[in-house]
Amino acid sequence: MITEEVLTLPKTYEEINEKIRKKKAVVLTAEEAIELVGKKGLKKAAKEVDVVTTATFGPMCSSGAFLNFGHSKPKIKVQKAWLNGVNAYAGIAAVDCYIGATEIPEDDPANKVFPGEFSYGGGHVIQDLIAGKDIELKATAYGTDCYPRKELKTYINIKDLNEAVLVNPRNCYQNYNVAVNKHSKRTIYTYMGALKPKLGNANYCSAGQLSPLLKDPYYKTIGVGTRVWVGGAQGYVYWWGTQHSPNAERKNGVPVGGAGTLAIVGDLKQMKPEWIVGTSMRGYGVTLTVGLGIPIPILNEEILKYAAKKDEELFAPIIDYSKDYPNAKPGNLGTVNYKQLKSGSIKIQGKDVPTGALSSYSKALEIATILKKEIKKGKFQITKPVQLLPQAGSKYGFKMLKERPVRR
DSSP: OOOSSOOOSSOOHHHHHHHHHTTOOOEEEHHHHHHHHHHHOHHHHHHHOOEEEEEEEEEOSBOEEEEEOOOOSSOBOOSEEEETTEEEBOOSSTTEEEEETTOOBTTOOTTSSSSOOOOOOHHHHHHHHHTTOOEEEEEEOOOOSSSOBOEEEEEEOTTTOSEEEEEEEEEOOSSOOEEEOSSOSSOEEETTEEEOTTTTOEEEOOOGGGOGGGSSTTOSSOEETOEEEETTEEEEEEEEOTTOOTTOOEETTEESSSOOOEEEEEEGGGOOTTTEEEEEETTTEEEEEEEEEEEEEOOSHHHHHHHTOOGGGOEEEEEETTTTTTTTOOOOSOEEEHHHHHTTEEEETTEEEEEEESSOHHHHHHHHHHHHHHHHTTSOOOOOOSEEOOOTTSSOOOOOOOOOOOOO
16 A cells, blocks of 8 residues: 555556645656756655646647447448548448548649649548547449448548547657758658758657657656546557657667657547647648647656656757658767757758747647646546567668559
8 A cells, every 4th residue: 555655666557646646646747847857856756646648739740530420321331432532541341441641632733833832631530520520421332132322422520420439540759850951952741841951941740858759768657558648538558659769879778769659549520620730841741730739757867867868968960861761861960858859940051940849838838738637636546557568679660662563
């Protein structure tokens, strides 16, 4: 049983959850944890703190939702489906589909008039669903004896769906590139935003000292089964994310570059449209901006040591997106820490370059604070992973496509 005294280390998940249930847990945001460790030192702070909350709010392209409409009269086995004109994948079962965040309508001009606007797509459909808007469903089928209907056109609403589940195969990149345009003579349009020529700007996409996997760099507490805050609701890590690459180069124990990723699942019906936002990327396409918060239980001093890493201890690589990135050339133009990035300007090859963030630090801090309050009120308990993510030093890692000639 837990006593009223401060727990000695190491702590356990159950001990921390018991304190959460009694509303006596000491919970800090990662920003507050940095301050406490600086004030009291690592050893004292680790004994005092039970949970550190982390968060991020940024575009996450590998996102989407499974929907079940329910059966029509007569029944239909949907072969092709469109939601507000956006293609949805229907090769699952009779009235299930998956709407991907980056899908666009068939009649969207895309980049035919460059740069394309990409004003509406799968990410916007998902946000509109969450907002309770009616969505036009159009479906076609080839017809069977048990599912004779061949066409369906109606409106659906999230409150009437049997299930609406956010299923994101790759979210919450552990770290990411700082994108620049070194070689092109024109502005280029990428998933990292518009990049001006001659190192005219540098864009990054991370909450830095608040970002979940940067604060658990060796995946000691975040794994399969971890309960997370996603889009305003409780969800889970259901697997490691696609392109998970734990053996990336590290500095101060923290990856310099993408490295780890998470696969996330949650109930779309419980989410809020301000935290799941359809986003248009000019000249590139559509994505989904996702709000994600993850609690880190402070089981020992080592976990807090990393959870309290500051922006100036976290580094990202500077990558040229005009030539090197599209041609998969290795290397970078140097590394820079997040304190420098957030200052508004960094130096690249002797030139002062203005920086801009695709992710929102203020929104990430808001999420971390909301999650902190939910834990302190006993509404959100932590979960022990049922399986750890592939670890640094394992044989698991990201591989490039091996292209082979196709003989006809």
